[in-house]
Amino acid sequence: MSVQSASDKEIQKRFVYQDDEELDKGFDWAQVKRLSTYMKPYARQIIPIVLIMMVVGAITKLLNPLLIAYAIDHALKTGDSKTLFLCVGGMLCLYAIQWGANNFRVRFTNMIGQQVIYDLRHDLFSHIQRLSFKFFDKRPAGSILVRITNYVNSLQDLFTNGAVNLMIDCVQLCGIIFILLFINWKLGLAIIVTVPIMFMISTKLRVKIRRAWQVVQTRQSRINAHLNECIQGIKVTQAYTQEKENIAFFEQMNQDNHYHWNRASILNQSFGPIIECTGAIGYCILFWFGAHLIQEGEISIGLLVAFGTYIGLFWEPINRLGQMYTQMLIAMASSERIFEFIDEVPNVAEKTSAQELPKIQGNIEFKQVEFEYEPGRHALKRIDLSVKAGQSIALVGHTGSGKSTIINLLCRFYDVTNGSVTIDGHDIRDVTISSLRSQVGIVLQDTFIFSGTIRDNIRFGRLNATDEEIVAAAKAVRAHDFIVNLPHGYDTEVQERGNVLSMGQRQLLSFARALLADPRVLILDEATASIDTETELKIQEALKTLLHGRTSFIIAHRLSTIRHADHILVLDHGQIMEQGNHDALMQHKGIYHGLIQAQYRFLQETG
Protein backbone atom coordinates (compact mmCIF):
# COMPACT_ATOMS: atom_id res chain seq x y z
CA MET A 1 0.00 0.00 0.00
CA SER A 2 1.39 3.36 -1.01
CA VAL A 3 0.11 5.14 2.12
CA GLN A 4 2.01 2.77 4.28
CA SER A 5 5.35 2.91 2.50
CA ALA A 6 5.36 6.69 2.03
CA SER A 7 4.42 7.46 5.60
CA ASP A 8 6.78 4.81 6.90
CA LYS A 9 9.75 6.49 5.27
CA GLU A 10 8.77 9.91 6.64
CA ILE A 11 8.19 8.62 10.14
CA GLN A 12 11.37 6.55 10.20
CA LYS A 13 13.33 9.65 9.23
CA ARG A 14 12.18 11.49 12.31
CA PHE A 15 11.53 8.80 14.88
CA VAL A 16 13.75 5.88 15.65
CA TYR A 17 12.42 3.59 18.37
CA GLN A 18 14.72 0.68 17.92
CA ASP A 19 13.82 -0.90 21.23
CA ASP A 20 10.23 -1.43 20.27
CA GLU A 21 10.94 -2.36 16.65
CA GLU A 22 13.38 -5.09 17.54
CA LEU A 23 10.97 -7.01 19.72
CA ASP A 24 9.55 -9.99 17.91
CA LYS A 25 9.59 -13.04 20.04
CA GLY A 26 7.13 -15.90 20.09
CA PHE A 27 5.24 -17.54 22.85
CA ASP A 28 7.40 -17.65 25.91
CA TRP A 29 6.56 -19.92 28.84
CA ALA A 30 9.10 -18.26 31.09
CA GLN A 31 7.20 -15.03 30.61
CA VAL A 32 3.84 -16.66 31.27
CA LYS A 33 5.33 -18.04 34.47
CA ARG A 34 6.62 -14.64 35.45
CA LEU A 35 3.25 -13.04 34.75
CA SER A 36 1.54 -15.69 36.83
CA THR A 37 3.71 -14.76 39.84
CA TYR A 38 1.66 -11.58 40.00
CA MET A 39 -1.42 -13.73 40.67
CA LYS A 40 0.28 -15.75 43.37
CA PRO A 41 -0.51 -13.46 46.32
CA TYR A 42 -4.22 -13.78 45.57
CA ALA A 43 -4.24 -17.37 44.38
CA ARG A 44 -4.87 -18.98 47.77
CA GLN A 45 -7.87 -16.90 48.74
CA ILE A 46 -9.59 -16.55 45.41
CA ILE A 47 -8.57 -19.33 43.04
CA PRO A 48 -10.40 -22.13 44.96
CA ILE A 49 -13.67 -20.15 44.84
CA VAL A 50 -13.16 -19.39 41.16
CA LEU A 51 -12.37 -23.03 40.42
CA ILE A 52 -15.47 -24.30 42.24
CA MET A 53 -17.68 -21.78 40.44
CA MET A 54 -16.03 -22.71 37.16
CA VAL A 55 -16.68 -26.43 37.59
CA VAL A 56 -20.29 -25.81 38.74
CA GLY A 57 -20.86 -23.56 35.69
CA ALA A 58 -19.34 -26.11 33.28
CA ILE A 59 -21.25 -29.10 34.70
CA THR A 60 -24.62 -27.34 34.62
CA LYS A 61 -23.95 -26.23 31.05
CA LEU A 62 -23.02 -29.74 29.92
CA LEU A 63 -26.01 -31.42 31.61
CA ASN A 64 -28.62 -29.39 29.72
CA PRO A 65 -28.34 -31.16 26.31
CA LEU A 66 -28.67 -34.53 28.08
CA LEU A 67 -31.87 -33.32 29.69
CA ILE A 68 -33.16 -32.19 26.27
CA ALA A 69 -32.36 -35.63 24.82
CA TYR A 70 -34.19 -37.30 27.73
CA ALA A 71 -37.20 -35.02 27.24
CA ILE A 72 -37.39 -35.82 23.50
CA ASP A 73 -36.95 -39.56 23.90
CA HIS A 74 -39.02 -40.12 27.06
CA ALA A 75 -41.55 -37.31 27.26
CA LEU A 76 -42.26 -36.03 23.73
CA LYS A 77 -42.49 -39.47 22.13
CA THR A 78 -44.83 -40.86 24.81
CA GLY A 79 -46.71 -37.58 25.44
CA ASP A 80 -45.79 -37.75 29.15
CA SER A 81 -46.41 -34.12 30.14
CA LYS A 82 -45.34 -34.67 33.77
CA THR A 83 -41.85 -35.82 32.71
CA LEU A 84 -41.73 -32.95 30.19
CA PHE A 85 -42.62 -30.49 32.93
CA LEU A 86 -39.91 -31.92 35.21
CA CYS A 87 -37.32 -31.77 32.42
CA VAL A 88 -38.14 -28.11 31.62
CA GLY A 89 -38.08 -27.31 35.36
CA GLY A 90 -34.71 -29.07 35.64
CA MET A 91 -33.36 -27.08 32.70
CA LEU A 92 -34.50 -23.83 34.32
CA CYS A 93 -32.77 -24.80 37.57
CA LEU A 94 -29.57 -25.66 35.70
CA TYR A 95 -29.65 -22.29 33.90
CA ALA A 96 -30.18 -20.48 37.21
CA ILE A 97 -27.26 -22.28 38.90
CA GLN A 98 -25.08 -21.64 35.83
CA TRP A 99 -25.95 -17.93 35.85
CA GLY A 100 -25.25 -17.62 39.59
CA ALA A 101 -21.91 -19.46 39.36
CA ASN A 102 -20.76 -17.39 36.37
CA ASN A 103 -21.75 -14.14 38.02
CA PHE A 104 -19.86 -14.99 41.16
CA ARG A 105 -16.82 -16.12 39.18
CA VAL A 106 -16.70 -12.99 37.00
CA ARG A 107 -16.86 -10.77 40.07
CA PHE A 108 -13.92 -12.56 41.69
CA THR A 109 -11.81 -12.75 38.54
CA ASN A 110 -12.33 -9.02 37.97
CA MET A 111 -11.10 -8.39 41.49
CA ILE A 112 -7.93 -10.43 40.93
CA GLY A 113 -7.38 -8.89 37.50
CA GLN A 114 -7.62 -5.34 38.76
CA GLN A 115 -5.34 -6.10 41.69
CA VAL A 116 -2.72 -7.71 39.44
CA ILE A 117 -2.79 -4.75 37.03
CA TYR A 118 -2.46 -2.40 40.01
CA ASP A 119 0.60 -4.31 41.28
CA LEU A 120 2.23 -4.48 37.87
CA ARG A 121 1.75 -0.78 37.20
CA HIS A 122 3.05 0.00 40.68
CA ASP A 123 6.19 -2.12 40.13
CA LEU A 124 6.84 -0.58 36.74
CA PHE A 125 6.34 3.00 37.90
CA SER A 126 8.42 2.58 41.07
CA HIS A 127 11.23 1.01 39.08
CA ILE A 128 11.22 3.75 36.46
CA GLN A 129 11.45 6.34 39.25
CA ARG A 130 14.76 4.80 40.30
CA LEU A 131 16.35 4.42 36.87
CA SER A 132 19.41 6.45 36.00
CA PHE A 133 19.56 9.46 33.69
CA LYS A 134 21.27 7.34 31.07
CA PHE A 135 18.08 5.31 30.66
CA PHE A 136 16.02 8.44 29.99
CA ASP A 137 18.69 9.86 27.64
CA LYS A 138 17.99 6.99 25.24
CA ARG A 139 14.19 6.97 25.28
CA PRO A 140 11.47 9.38 24.30
CA ALA A 141 9.05 10.03 27.16
CA GLY A 142 6.13 8.79 25.02
CA SER A 143 7.56 5.31 24.65
CA ILE A 144 7.90 5.13 28.45
CA LEU A 145 4.35 6.37 28.92
CA VAL A 146 2.95 3.80 26.53
CA ARG A 147 4.38 0.99 28.64
CA ILE A 148 2.80 2.25 31.83
CA THR A 149 -0.57 2.89 30.20
CA ASN A 150 -1.34 0.92 27.01
CA TYR A 151 0.85 -2.12 27.55
CA VAL A 152 -0.28 -2.63 31.12
CA ASN A 153 -3.90 -2.14 29.99
CA SER A 154 -3.50 -4.75 27.31
CA LEU A 155 -2.71 -7.28 30.04
CA GLN A 156 -5.94 -6.40 31.78
CA ASP A 157 -8.12 -8.70 29.64
CA LEU A 158 -5.73 -11.56 30.17
CA PHE A 159 -5.82 -11.23 33.92
CA THR A 160 -9.51 -10.42 34.35
CA ASN A 161 -11.03 -12.99 31.98
CA GLY A 162 -8.38 -14.61 29.86
CA ALA A 163 -6.69 -16.96 32.32
CA VAL A 164 -9.95 -18.17 33.84
CA ASN A 165 -11.71 -18.43 30.46
CA LEU A 166 -8.81 -20.54 29.29
CA MET A 167 -9.39 -22.99 32.12
CA ILE A 168 -13.18 -22.97 31.62
CA ASP A 169 -12.80 -23.58 27.91
CA CYS A 170 -10.38 -26.45 28.47
CA VAL A 171 -12.70 -28.04 31.07
CA GLN A 172 -15.71 -27.54 28.80
CA LEU A 173 -13.89 -28.95 25.80
CA CYS A 174 -12.68 -32.04 27.65
CA GLY A 175 -16.16 -32.54 29.13
CA ILE A 176 -17.83 -32.35 25.72
CA ILE A 177 -15.33 -34.71 24.09
CA PHE A 178 -15.86 -37.19 26.94
CA ILE A 179 -19.68 -36.99 26.64
CA LEU A 180 -19.63 -37.27 22.83
CA LEU A 181 -17.43 -40.36 22.98
CA PHE A 182 -19.47 -41.77 25.83
CA ILE A 183 -22.83 -41.37 24.04
CA ASN A 184 -21.59 -42.84 20.80
CA TRP A 185 -17.89 -43.15 20.14
CA LYS A 186 -18.26 -43.62 16.35
CA LEU A 187 -20.25 -40.41 15.86
CA GLY A 188 -18.06 -38.66 18.45
CA LEU A 189 -14.86 -39.59 16.62
CA ALA A 190 -16.28 -38.57 13.23
CA ILE A 191 -16.88 -35.06 14.54
CA ILE A 192 -13.73 -34.69 16.64
CA VAL A 193 -11.60 -35.54 13.58
CA THR A 194 -12.35 -32.06 12.16
CA VAL A 195 -10.52 -30.41 15.07
CA PRO A 196 -6.90 -31.08 13.92
CA ILE A 197 -7.78 -29.79 10.43
CA MET A 198 -9.07 -26.60 11.94
CA PHE A 199 -5.96 -26.21 14.08
CA MET A 200 -3.65 -26.70 11.12
CA ILE A 201 -5.40 -23.98 9.11
CA SER A 202 -5.63 -21.56 11.98
CA THR A 203 -2.05 -21.94 13.27
CA LYS A 204 -0.66 -20.24 10.17
CA LEU A 205 -3.19 -17.49 10.56
CA ARG A 206 -2.27 -17.01 14.19
CA VAL A 207 1.37 -16.28 13.40
CA LYS A 208 0.21 -13.58 11.01
CA ILE A 209 -2.16 -12.21 13.61
CA ARG A 210 0.58 -12.02 16.22
CA ARG A 211 2.90 -10.12 13.95
CA ALA A 212 0.13 -7.78 12.89
CA TRP A 213 -0.66 -6.85 16.51
CA GLN A 214 2.99 -6.29 17.28
CA VAL A 215 3.19 -3.83 14.40
CA VAL A 216 0.10 -2.06 15.77
CA GLN A 217 1.80 -1.72 19.14
CA THR A 218 4.91 -0.15 17.68
CA ARG A 219 2.72 2.31 15.73
CA GLN A 220 0.90 3.26 18.90
CA SER A 221 4.17 3.71 20.70
CA ARG A 222 5.26 6.14 17.97
CA ILE A 223 2.01 8.07 18.17
CA ASN A 224 2.43 8.41 21.91
CA ALA A 225 6.01 9.58 21.61
CA HIS A 226 4.98 12.09 18.96
CA LEU A 227 2.00 13.32 20.98
CA ASN A 228 4.15 13.81 24.03
CA GLU A 229 6.75 15.75 22.06
CA CYS A 230 4.10 17.92 20.42
CA ILE A 231 2.35 18.79 23.66
CA GLN A 232 5.63 19.56 25.43
CA GLY A 233 6.77 21.67 22.50
CA ILE A 234 3.44 23.32 21.65
CA LYS A 235 4.75 26.82 22.36
CA VAL A 236 7.71 26.39 20.02
CA THR A 237 5.41 24.86 17.39
CA GLN A 238 3.05 27.82 17.53
CA ALA A 239 5.88 30.37 17.69
CA TYR A 240 7.34 28.94 14.48
CA THR A 241 3.85 28.41 12.97
CA GLN A 242 4.57 24.74 12.44
CA GLU A 243 1.02 23.62 13.33
CA LYS A 244 0.14 22.59 9.76
CA GLU A 245 3.32 20.55 9.39
CA ASN A 246 2.73 18.91 12.74
CA ILE A 247 -0.88 18.08 11.86
CA ALA A 248 0.24 16.65 8.51
CA PHE A 249 2.91 14.60 10.23
CA PHE A 250 0.48 13.34 12.82
CA GLU A 251 -1.98 12.55 10.06
CA GLN A 252 0.58 10.26 8.46
CA MET A 253 1.19 8.49 11.73
CA ASN A 254 -2.52 8.22 12.36
CA GLN A 255 -3.14 6.80 8.90
CA ASP A 256 -0.30 4.39 9.36
CA ASN A 257 -1.72 3.23 12.68
CA HIS A 258 -5.21 3.02 11.16
CA TYR A 259 -3.95 0.89 8.28
CA HIS A 260 -2.08 -1.53 10.52
CA TRP A 261 -4.95 -1.71 13.02
CA ASN A 262 -7.40 -2.54 10.23
CA ARG A 263 -5.07 -5.15 8.85
CA ALA A 264 -4.64 -6.83 12.22
CA SER A 265 -8.34 -6.59 12.91
CA ILE A 266 -9.30 -8.16 9.54
CA LEU A 267 -6.87 -11.01 10.15
CA ASN A 268 -8.31 -11.43 13.61
CA GLN A 269 -11.86 -11.48 12.31
CA SER A 270 -11.02 -14.12 9.73
CA PHE A 271 -10.35 -16.53 12.56
CA GLY A 272 -14.04 -16.84 13.51
CA PRO A 273 -15.34 -17.72 10.00
CA ILE A 274 -12.69 -20.45 9.68
CA ILE A 275 -13.98 -22.02 12.88
CA GLU A 276 -17.59 -21.60 11.67
CA CYS A 277 -16.74 -23.24 8.37
CA THR A 278 -15.20 -26.21 10.16
CA GLY A 279 -18.25 -26.22 12.44
CA ALA A 280 -20.52 -26.44 9.40
CA ILE A 281 -18.53 -29.43 8.15
CA GLY A 282 -18.99 -30.98 11.61
CA TYR A 283 -22.78 -30.49 11.41
CA CYS A 284 -22.91 -32.06 7.94
CA ILE A 285 -20.99 -35.08 9.21
CA LEU A 286 -23.31 -35.25 12.23
CA PHE A 287 -26.53 -35.29 10.26
CA TRP A 288 -25.31 -37.56 7.54
CA PHE A 289 -23.65 -40.10 9.85
CA GLY A 290 -26.20 -39.55 12.68
CA ALA A 291 -29.15 -40.29 10.36
CA HIS A 292 -27.36 -43.46 9.31
CA LEU A 293 -26.88 -44.50 12.98
CA ILE A 294 -30.57 -43.77 13.76
CA GLN A 295 -31.58 -46.03 10.86
CA GLU A 296 -29.24 -48.69 12.26
CA GLY A 297 -30.93 -48.20 15.64
CA GLU A 298 -27.66 -47.25 17.38
CA ILE A 299 -28.85 -43.86 18.64
CA SER A 300 -32.17 -42.16 19.30
CA ILE A 301 -33.43 -38.86 17.78
CA GLY A 302 -33.05 -37.26 21.20
CA LEU A 303 -29.35 -38.19 21.29
CA LEU A 304 -28.83 -36.77 17.78
CA VAL A 305 -30.35 -33.47 18.94
CA ALA A 306 -28.10 -33.59 22.04
CA PHE A 307 -25.10 -34.19 19.75
CA GLY A 308 -26.09 -31.12 17.70
CA THR A 309 -26.29 -29.00 20.86
CA TYR A 310 -22.91 -30.30 22.06
CA ILE A 311 -21.31 -29.43 18.74
CA GLY A 312 -22.61 -25.87 19.18
CA LEU A 313 -21.01 -25.83 22.63
CA PHE A 314 -17.90 -27.50 21.22
CA TRP A 315 -17.01 -24.74 18.72
CA GLU A 316 -17.70 -22.04 21.25
CA PRO A 317 -14.63 -22.80 23.46
CA ILE A 318 -12.47 -23.56 20.41
CA ASN A 319 -13.38 -20.20 18.92
CA ARG A 320 -12.67 -18.47 22.22
CA LEU A 321 -9.38 -20.36 22.60
CA GLY A 322 -8.33 -18.94 19.22
CA GLN A 323 -9.14 -15.41 20.36
CA MET A 324 -7.46 -16.14 23.64
CA TYR A 325 -4.34 -17.16 21.74
CA THR A 326 -4.24 -13.76 20.02
CA GLN A 327 -4.88 -12.07 23.35
CA MET A 328 -2.05 -14.10 24.81
CA LEU A 329 0.30 -13.03 22.00
CA ILE A 330 -0.56 -9.38 22.51
CA ALA A 331 0.04 -9.91 26.21
CA MET A 332 3.39 -11.58 25.39
CA ALA A 333 4.53 -8.59 23.38
CA SER A 334 3.28 -6.16 26.05
CA SER A 335 4.72 -8.02 29.00
CA GLU A 336 8.04 -8.44 27.22
CA ARG A 337 8.28 -4.67 26.94
CA ILE A 338 7.10 -4.12 30.48
CA PHE A 339 9.59 -6.63 31.91
CA GLU A 340 12.33 -5.17 29.76
CA PHE A 341 11.93 -1.95 31.77
CA ILE A 342 11.48 -3.71 35.10
CA ASP A 343 14.71 -5.65 34.43
CA GLU A 344 16.64 -2.54 33.49
CA VAL A 345 19.39 -2.18 36.06
CA PRO A 346 20.12 1.44 36.99
CA ASN A 347 23.55 2.43 35.67
CA VAL A 348 24.13 4.25 38.87
CA ALA A 349 23.72 1.35 41.25
CA GLU A 350 24.08 1.37 44.99
CA LYS A 351 26.70 -0.96 46.44
CA THR A 352 25.36 -3.56 48.86
CA SER A 353 27.98 -2.27 51.31
CA ALA A 354 26.89 1.37 50.83
CA GLN A 355 26.85 3.37 54.07
CA GLU A 356 24.71 6.36 55.01
CA LEU A 357 26.59 9.57 54.26
CA PRO A 358 26.99 11.35 57.63
CA LYS A 359 25.77 14.93 57.97
CA ILE A 360 27.75 16.79 55.30
CA GLN A 361 30.26 19.50 56.21
CA GLY A 362 30.69 20.44 52.57
CA ASN A 363 34.32 19.67 51.60
CA ILE A 364 34.24 18.41 48.03
CA GLU A 365 37.00 16.96 45.91
CA PHE A 366 37.15 15.88 42.27
CA LYS A 367 40.28 13.73 41.76
CA GLN A 368 41.45 13.09 38.19
CA VAL A 369 37.83 12.86 37.06
CA GLU A 370 37.12 11.75 33.52
CA PHE A 371 33.68 11.21 32.07
CA GLU A 372 32.12 10.00 28.83
CA TYR A 373 28.38 9.93 28.11
CA GLU A 374 29.14 7.74 25.14
CA PRO A 375 32.26 5.62 24.85
CA GLY A 376 35.09 7.48 23.16
CA ARG A 377 33.59 10.99 23.55
CA HIS A 378 35.06 12.80 26.53
CA ALA A 379 32.72 15.22 28.27
CA LEU A 380 35.22 15.85 31.08
CA LYS A 381 38.99 15.33 31.11
CA ARG A 382 41.27 15.11 34.17
CA ILE A 383 39.25 17.39 36.44
CA ASP A 384 41.02 18.15 39.73
CA LEU A 385 39.13 20.34 42.11
CA SER A 386 39.14 20.96 45.85
CA VAL A 387 36.35 22.94 47.47
CA LYS A 388 36.25 23.89 51.16
CA ALA A 389 33.03 23.80 53.17
CA GLY A 390 30.98 26.96 52.70
CA GLN A 391 32.74 28.10 49.50
CA SER A 392 30.79 29.14 46.43
CA ILE A 393 32.10 27.96 43.08
CA ALA A 394 31.01 29.55 39.83
CA LEU A 395 31.24 27.35 36.74
CA VAL A 396 31.82 29.39 33.63
CA GLY A 397 32.43 28.39 30.04
CA HIS A 398 31.05 28.13 26.53
CA THR A 399 28.06 25.99 25.78
CA GLY A 400 28.94 22.28 25.84
CA SER A 401 32.10 22.92 27.89
CA GLY A 402 31.05 20.49 30.65
CA LYS A 403 29.47 22.66 33.37
CA SER A 404 26.28 20.58 33.75
CA THR A 405 28.31 17.40 33.58
CA ILE A 406 30.30 18.38 36.69
CA ILE A 407 27.00 18.85 38.49
CA ASN A 408 25.57 15.60 37.16
CA LEU A 409 28.57 13.76 38.60
CA LEU A 410 28.38 15.53 41.95
CA CYS A 411 24.72 14.45 42.36
CA ARG A 412 25.67 11.01 41.08
CA PHE A 413 23.18 11.13 38.25
CA TYR A 414 26.02 9.45 36.35
CA ASP A 415 29.12 7.66 37.64
CA VAL A 416 32.58 8.92 36.74
CA THR A 417 34.35 6.95 34.03
CA ASN A 418 37.69 7.43 35.85
CA GLY A 419 38.81 9.14 39.03
CA SER A 420 36.58 9.91 42.00
CA VAL A 421 34.32 12.49 43.59
CA THR A 422 34.43 12.72 47.38
CA ILE A 423 32.37 14.65 49.91
CA ASP A 424 34.07 15.09 53.30
CA GLY A 425 36.43 12.29 52.26
CA HIS A 426 33.63 9.82 51.37
CA ASP A 427 33.66 8.53 47.81
CA ILE A 428 30.09 9.19 46.67
CA ARG A 429 29.96 5.70 45.12
CA ASP A 430 30.36 4.21 48.61
CA VAL A 431 27.37 5.94 50.19
CA THR A 432 23.63 5.41 49.72
CA ILE A 433 22.13 7.47 46.94
CA SER A 434 19.32 8.78 49.13
CA SER A 435 21.69 9.95 51.89
CA LEU A 436 23.74 11.79 49.24
CA ARG A 437 20.91 13.39 47.28
CA SER A 438 18.90 14.33 50.35
CA GLN A 439 21.82 16.53 51.45
CA VAL A 440 22.54 18.03 48.05
CA GLY A 441 19.98 20.58 46.89
CA ILE A 442 19.58 21.40 43.25
CA VAL A 443 17.86 24.33 41.60
CA LEU A 444 17.63 23.91 37.86
CA GLN A 445 17.43 26.61 35.24
CA ASP A 446 14.18 25.14 33.94
CA THR A 447 12.42 25.24 37.27
CA PHE A 448 9.99 22.37 37.42
CA ILE A 449 6.67 23.27 38.95
CA PHE A 450 4.31 20.36 39.63
CA SER A 451 0.56 20.64 39.38
CA GLY A 452 -0.80 21.50 42.81
CA THR A 453 -0.79 24.56 45.04
CA ILE A 454 2.09 27.00 45.55
CA ARG A 455 2.34 25.64 49.09
CA ASP A 456 2.67 22.04 47.82
CA ASN A 457 5.36 23.11 45.40
CA ILE A 458 7.47 24.70 48.12
CA ARG A 459 6.81 21.76 50.43
CA PHE A 460 8.35 19.49 47.79
CA GLY A 461 11.70 20.54 49.34
CA ARG A 462 10.77 18.92 52.68
CA LEU A 463 7.51 17.05 52.88
CA ASN A 464 7.14 17.34 56.66
CA ALA A 465 7.61 21.12 56.73
CA THR A 466 4.92 23.09 58.57
CA ASP A 467 2.93 25.90 56.93
CA GLU A 468 4.87 28.42 59.05
CA GLU A 469 8.20 27.04 57.81
CA ILE A 470 6.95 27.30 54.22
CA VAL A 471 5.98 30.96 54.68
CA ALA A 472 9.30 31.66 56.42
CA ALA A 473 11.25 30.13 53.52
CA ALA A 474 9.19 32.12 51.00
CA LYS A 475 9.80 35.32 52.96
CA ALA A 476 13.54 34.65 53.21
CA VAL A 477 13.89 34.40 49.42
CA ARG A 478 11.51 37.37 48.77
CA ALA A 479 8.82 35.17 47.23
CA HIS A 480 6.18 35.91 49.87
CA ASP A 481 5.06 39.23 48.35
CA PHE A 482 4.16 37.87 44.95
CA ILE A 483 2.57 34.75 46.46
CA VAL A 484 0.16 36.68 48.70
CA ASN A 485 -0.85 38.77 45.69
CA LEU A 486 -1.96 35.65 43.78
CA PRO A 487 -5.76 35.00 43.77
CA HIS A 488 -5.60 32.37 46.52
CA GLY A 489 -2.18 33.14 47.98
CA TYR A 490 -0.32 29.99 48.99
CA ASP A 491 -3.33 27.90 47.98
CA THR A 492 -3.30 29.07 44.37
CA GLU A 493 -3.34 26.09 42.03
CA VAL A 494 -0.55 26.07 39.47
CA GLN A 495 -0.65 23.71 36.56
CA GLU A 496 2.13 21.34 35.55
CA ARG A 497 5.32 23.30 34.75
CA GLY A 498 3.86 26.42 36.40
CA ASN A 499 2.78 28.05 33.18
CA VAL A 500 0.82 30.73 35.00
CA LEU A 501 3.93 32.01 36.77
CA SER A 502 6.62 34.26 35.33
CA MET A 503 10.20 33.06 34.93
CA GLY A 504 11.39 35.15 37.90
CA GLN A 505 8.51 33.95 40.09
CA ARG A 506 9.29 30.35 39.27
CA GLN A 507 12.93 30.96 40.19
CA LEU A 508 11.98 32.46 43.55
CA LEU A 509 9.64 29.56 44.21
CA SER A 510 12.40 27.08 43.52
CA PHE A 511 14.73 29.02 45.86
CA ALA A 512 12.11 28.73 48.61
CA ARG A 513 11.85 25.00 47.93
CA ALA A 514 15.65 24.62 48.16
CA LEU A 515 15.88 26.74 51.32
CA LEU A 516 13.22 24.57 52.97
CA ALA A 517 15.23 21.45 52.13
CA ASP A 518 18.22 23.16 53.81
CA PRO A 519 20.94 21.18 52.00
CA ARG A 520 24.59 21.52 52.97
CA VAL A 521 25.60 21.52 49.34
CA LEU A 522 23.59 23.54 46.87
CA ILE A 523 23.73 23.37 43.13
CA LEU A 524 22.25 26.15 41.10
CA ASP A 525 21.85 26.38 37.39
CA GLU A 526 21.19 30.05 36.92
CA ALA A 527 18.42 31.04 34.52
CA THR A 528 19.77 32.65 31.37
CA ALA A 529 16.59 34.51 30.41
CA SER A 530 16.78 38.21 31.01
CA ILE A 531 14.44 39.50 33.69
CA ASP A 532 13.62 43.04 34.77
CA THR A 533 16.01 44.87 37.07
CA GLU A 534 13.67 44.75 40.05
CA THR A 535 13.29 40.96 39.87
CA GLU A 536 17.03 40.66 39.20
CA LEU A 537 17.70 42.53 42.45
CA LYS A 538 15.21 40.35 44.31
CA ILE A 539 16.83 37.22 42.94
CA GLN A 540 20.29 38.46 43.94
CA GLU A 541 19.12 39.11 47.49
CA ALA A 542 17.33 35.75 47.58
CA LEU A 543 20.50 34.09 46.35
CA LYS A 544 22.54 35.60 49.17
CA THR A 545 20.12 34.13 51.71
CA LEU A 546 20.05 30.81 49.93
CA LEU A 547 23.81 30.41 49.54
CA HIS A 548 24.74 31.61 53.01
CA GLY A 549 26.88 29.06 54.85
CA ARG A 550 26.55 26.35 52.18
CA THR A 551 29.00 24.88 49.74
CA SER A 552 27.56 25.89 46.41
CA PHE A 553 28.16 25.19 42.76
CA ILE A 554 26.60 27.70 40.44
CA ILE A 555 26.45 27.49 36.67
CA ALA A 556 26.68 31.23 36.51
CA HIS A 557 25.42 33.47 33.74
CA ARG A 558 24.99 36.74 35.63
CA LEU A 559 28.03 38.92 36.15
CA SER A 560 26.97 39.77 39.69
CA THR A 561 26.84 36.08 40.67
CA ILE A 562 30.19 35.33 39.06
CA ARG A 563 31.91 38.26 40.76
CA HIS A 564 30.70 37.27 44.21
CA ALA A 565 31.82 33.64 43.90
CA ASP A 566 34.78 32.55 46.08
CA HIS A 567 36.23 30.53 43.25
CA ILE A 568 35.61 30.54 39.52
CA LEU A 569 36.23 27.56 37.24
CA VAL A 570 36.59 28.30 33.56
CA LEU A 571 35.84 25.22 31.49
CA ASP A 572 36.48 24.54 27.85
CA HIS A 573 35.96 21.24 26.00
CA GLY A 574 35.64 19.35 29.29
CA GLN A 575 38.83 20.74 30.84
CA ILE A 576 39.53 23.34 33.50
CA MET A 577 41.38 26.04 31.60
CA GLU A 578 41.57 28.69 34.33
CA GLN A 579 40.58 29.00 37.98
CA GLY A 580 40.75 31.57 40.74
CA ASN A 581 38.72 34.53 41.95
CA HIS A 582 37.37 37.29 39.73
CA ASP A 583 40.22 39.75 40.26
CA ALA A 584 42.97 37.18 39.74
CA LEU A 585 41.35 35.87 36.57
CA MET A 586 40.80 39.37 35.18
CA GLN A 587 44.48 40.17 35.74
CA HIS A 588 45.43 36.94 33.97
CA LYS A 589 43.69 38.27 30.84
CA GLY A 590 42.87 34.81 29.53
CA ILE A 591 39.61 33.11 28.53
CA TYR A 592 37.74 34.49 31.55
CA HIS A 593 38.80 38.02 30.77
CA GLY A 594 37.50 37.56 27.22
CA LEU A 595 34.16 36.18 28.43
CA ILE A 596 33.62 39.06 30.86
CA GLN A 597 34.58 41.65 28.23
CA ALA A 598 32.08 40.08 25.86
CA GLN A 599 29.36 40.21 28.55
CA TYR A 600 30.07 43.92 29.23
CA ARG A 601 29.89 44.70 25.53
CA PHE A 602 26.61 42.81 25.26
CA LEU A 603 25.12 44.64 28.24
CA GLN A 604 26.19 48.01 26.85
CA GLU A 605 24.79 47.23 23.40
CA THR A 606 21.45 46.03 24.78
CA GLY A 607 21.29 49.04 27.10
Ligand SMILES: Nc1ncnc2c1ncn2[C@@H]1O[C@H](COP(=O)(O)OP(=O)(O)OP(=O)(O)O)[C@@H](O)[C@H]1O
Ligand atom coordinates in the same frame (compact mmCIF):
# COMPACT_ATOMS: atom_id res chain seq x y z
N1 LIG B 1 22.97 13.01 27.96
C1 LIG B 1 24.00 13.19 27.16
N2 LIG B 1 24.37 12.23 26.31
C2 LIG B 1 25.44 12.39 25.49
N3 LIG B 1 26.21 13.51 25.48
C3 LIG B 1 25.89 14.52 26.30
C4 LIG B 1 24.77 14.42 27.19
N4 LIG B 1 24.70 15.56 27.89
C5 LIG B 1 25.73 16.33 27.48
N5 LIG B 1 26.44 15.71 26.52
C6 LIG B 1 27.65 16.22 25.85
O1 LIG B 1 28.64 16.47 26.85
C7 LIG B 1 29.30 17.69 26.63
C8 LIG B 1 29.21 18.60 27.87
O2 LIG B 1 27.86 18.93 28.04
P1 LIG B 1 27.32 19.81 29.25
O3 LIG B 1 25.84 19.68 29.26
O4 LIG B 1 28.05 19.45 30.48
O5 LIG B 1 27.74 21.29 28.78
P2 LIG B 1 27.42 22.68 29.48
O6 LIG B 1 28.71 23.38 29.65
O7 LIG B 1 26.58 22.50 30.67
O8 LIG B 1 26.59 23.39 28.31
P3 LIG B 1 25.42 24.46 28.42
O9 LIG B 1 25.99 25.74 28.95
O10 LIG B 1 24.99 24.62 27.01
O11 LIG B 1 24.35 23.89 29.28
C9 LIG B 1 28.69 18.29 25.38
O12 LIG B 1 29.55 17.99 24.31
C10 LIG B 1 27.38 17.57 25.21
O13 LIG B 1 27.07 17.39 23.85
